[in-house]
Amino acid sequence: xxxxxxxxxxxxxxxxxxxxxxxxxxxxxxxxxxxxxxxxxxxxxxxxxxxxxxxxxxxxxxxxxxxxxxxxxxxxxxxxxxxxxxxxxxxxxxxxxxxxxxxxxxxxxxxxxxxxxxxxxxxxxxxxxxxxxxxxxxxxxxxxxxxxxxxxxxxxxxxxxxxxxxxxxxxxxxxxxxxxxxxxxxxxxxxxxxxxxxxxxxxxxxxxxxxxxxxxxxxxxxxxxxxxxxxxxxxxxxxxxxxxxxxxxxxxxxxxxxxxxxxxxxxxxxxxxxxxxxxxxxxxxxxxxxxxxxxxxxxxxxxxxxxxxxxxxxxxxxxxxxxxxxxxxxxxxxxxxxxxxxxxxxxxxxxxxxxxxxxxxxxxxxxxxxxxxxxxxxxxxxxxxxxxxxxxxxxxxxxxxxxxxxxxxxxxxxxxxxxxxxxxxxxxxxxxxxxxxxxxxxxxxxxxxxxxxxxxxxxxxxxxxxxxxxxxxxxxxxxxxxxxxxxxxxxxxxxxxxxxxxxxxxxxxxxxxxxxxxxxxxxxxxxxxxxxxxxxxxxxxxxxxxxxxxxxxxxxxxxxxxxxxxxxxxxxxxxxxxxxxxxxxxx
RNA sequence: GCCCACGUAGCUCAGGUGGUAGAGCAUCGCCUUGGUAAGGCGAAGGUCCCCGGUUCGAAUCCGGGCGUGGGCUCCA
Numbered sequence: 001x002x003x004x005x006x007x008x009x010x011x012x013x014x015x016x017x018x019x020x021x022x023x024x025x026x027x028x029x030x031x032x033x034x035x036x037x038x039x040x041x042x043x044x045x046x047x048x049x050x051x052x053x054x055x056x057x058x059x060x061x062x063x064x065x066x067x068x069x070x071x072x073x074x075x076x077x078x079x080x081x082x083x084x085x086x087x088x089x090x091x092x093x094x095x096x097x098x099x100x101x102x103x104x105x106x107x108x109x110x111x112x113x114x115x116x117x118x119x120x121x122x123x124x125x126x127x128x129x130x131x132x133x134x135x136x137x138x139x140x141x142x143x144x145x146x147x148x149x150x151x152x153x154x155x156x157x158x159x160x161x162x163x164x165x166x167x168x169x170x171x172x173x174x175x176x177x178x179x180x181x182x183x184x185x186x187x188x189x190x191x192x193x194x195x196x197x198x199x200x201x202x203x204x205x206x207x208x209x210x211x212x213x214x215x216x217x218x219x220x221x222x223x224x225x226x227x228x229x230x231x232x233x234x235x236x237x238x239x240x241x242x243x244x245x246x247x248x249x250x251x252x253x254x255x256x257x258x259x260x261x262x263x264x265x266x267x268x269x270x271x272x273x274x275x276x277x278x279x280x281x282x283x284x285x286x287x288x289x290x291x292x293x294x295x296x297x298x299x300x301x302x303x304x305x306x307x308x309x310x311x312x313x314x315x316x317x318x319x320x321x322x323x324x325x326x327x328x329x330x331x332x333x334x335x336x337x338x339x340x341x342x343x344x345x346x347x348x349x350x351x352x353x354x355x356x357x358x359x360x361x362x363x364x365x366x367x368x369x370x371x372x373x374x375x376x377x378x379x380x381x382x383x384x385x386x387x388x389x390x391x392x393x394x395x396x397x398x399x400x401x402x403x404x405x406x407x408x409x410x411x412x413x414x415x416x417x418x419x420x421x422x423x424x425x426x427x428x429x430x431x432x433x434x435x436x437x438x439x440x441x442x443x444x445x446x447x448x449x450x451x452x453x454x455x456x457x458x459x460x461x462x463x464x465x466x467x468x469x470x471x472x473x474x475x476x477x478x479x480x481x482x483x484x485x486x487x488x489x490x491x492x493x494x495x496x497x498x499x500x501x502x503x504x505x506x507x508x509x510x511x512x513x514x515x516x517x518x519x520x521x522x523x524x525x526x527x528x529x530x531x532x533x534x535x536x537x538x539x540x541x542x543x544x545x546x547x548x549x550x551x552x553x554x555x556x557x558x559x560x561x562x563x564x565x566x567x568x569x570x571x572x573x574x575x576x577x578x579x580x581x582x583x584x585x586x587x
Numbered sequence: 588g589c590c591c592a593c594g595u596a597g598c599u600c601a602g603g604u605g606g607u608a609g610a611g612c613a614u615c616g617c618c619u620u621g622g623u624a625a626g627g628c629g630a631a632g633g634u635c636c637c638c639g640g641u642u643c644g645a646a647u648c649c650g651g652g653c654g655u656g657g658g659c660u661c662c663a
């Protein structure tokens with residue numbers, strides 16, 4: 001492909017191999033479909049892709065013949081030959097082949113008169129390289145799927161057919177990767193959500209509008225209690241505000257103008273009233289701030305709410321619980337003086353880290369989301385943006401945290417620190433976020449009375465410390481593969497009487513656990529113990545207590561945990577042990 | 588929104604080149620009271636996603652929707 005694209009060229013042997021496999025794919029495709037035009041084909045994580053314009057629609061059924069042709073070419077031991085042409089020569093070559101996408105790339109991307117190309121037999125590609133020596137080195141690869149992709153990532157450009165593949169330096173690694181893909185399927189939160197009856201979606205309710213079932217709602221309640229309690233202890237003020245507001249509120253905030261395409265159409269009433277489902281909570285919290293005149297003594301003021309947000313995401317972007325049209329954000333808006341800004345940013349990061357630690361979010365990266373240079377996408381002055389970004393960078397660096405830059409990923413009112421997590425399929429999502437905002441305070445004319453009696457403008461920090469409940473939940477489902485820590489699990493203990501004669505004792509166990517505020521079920525179905533164990537195991541219940549005649553006699557429980565370990569202990573001891581584990585939120 | 592695929596019982600899936608469908612699990616009933624991952628027998632359960640069209644006849648063919656999955660674009 002064109003390393004004339006925006007990809008960094010790399011000498012990493014696996015990248016080279018994947019890049020070469022992309023060329024191999026394009027060579028096979030152009031042999032089988034001579035009128036196909038090729039776009040770009042870089043290496044990516046775990047593999048490669050190549051984009052083509054075909055004269056007829058290509059489906060996954062077309063992949064097998066393409067893959068066999070690739071293997072044939074690989075065996076032919078064709079060398080990858082590097083050549084340098086003049087611009088005119090290169091343009092002529094690609095014109096001869098009808099490859100207008102390559103011509104466009106040469107015209108737009110190549111500087112100077114030298115053009116670097118690679119030949120693989122008949123196949124010629126604009127490419128900086130490097131490549132493997134011969135197609136013979138390409139042995140462990142597999143085509144995975146076809147997808148649509150806009151030429152040069154632009155919605156207004158034609159859509160090409162992208163073929164994705166995976167490539168490794170050995171068959172063993174390829175096998176392992178295929179195994180990983182299979183495992184990812186099993187960990188998928190959509191699958192587990194159904195199996196464990198955590199949530200459901202139903203087209204009668206609508207796309208992207210999940211329903212939390214009792215088991216899922218129990219976990220959410222625990223999460224919310226934990227989050228709210230922790231925030232209260234850190235000086236946050238929790239509020240409750242409505243899910244709708246007058247449309248004008250979003251004109252004032254700028255959301256209607258800059259975020260409007262994601263908003264639900266307003267509800268219009270006969271008397272002229274226009275109400276809007278809120279896409280964000282900030283304006284409501286600003287109104288809370290403005291409900292009375294604030295003094296510098298009130299600041300920082302940390303207004304928090306697990307607030308429902310409504311965003312009409314485009315249908316094709318919805319993904320399970322990760323991308324929905326109604327979600328509850330663990331949100332807060334901190335109003336502070338410029339002097340307090342740094343401390344508040346650090347405090348927000350610290351809280352997000354604390355939540356991550358307790359919840360087991362142990363793999364994430366920081367993305368510093370900055371603006372790009374598209375002028376009408378952002379509010380405010382360059383100076384304000386620089387100041388805001390400097391605050392975020394300083395906070396991260398003083399905490400010794402590494403980050404990468406996300407150009408164009410900022411909110412319209414300011415830069416952000418995003419905590420990026422990956423789902424089972426290694427797709428990246430933002431969970432926690434911390435944002436510095438000088439714009440909304442201006443647009444809403446926010447003020448506080450300073451020590452000298454003057455009116456001053458506060459700074460706002462927007463932060464979602466635990467992300468949205470939906471996205472957080474999907475992460476946790478996949479993180480624990482449904483085997484949630486005891487404090488979160490919908491059913492902490494299942495009591496299994498061996499025969500009906502022990503149902504009475506099972507009820508005693510149940511009552512004792514319940515009194516300790518534990519969630520317990522007695523499995524009194526007319527089934528065999530083995531069956532009940534199997535079912536509890538499938539639900540990943542942390543503890544089973546087997547109650548037989550011996551246990552009833554001794555007021556003991558025979559405990560089996562979901563790892564299969566068995567112990568025999570006094571009932572009171574067991575109750576205390578589990579209650580303790582729950583109180584500690586052990587994982 | 589766009590590209591590709593898919594939509595059959597609550598779930599996982601067979602089947603059907605046009606003559607209204609089947610398994611396992613789950614559910615319900617009966618029998619079984621069993622010491623650490625599926626006891627037995629039986630019953631019930633489907634407008635084959637929806638709406639049009641073609642046809643004597645559509646779950647099957649055609650068109651349009653809706654939904655799901657994977658990508659692109661966009662984002663908690």
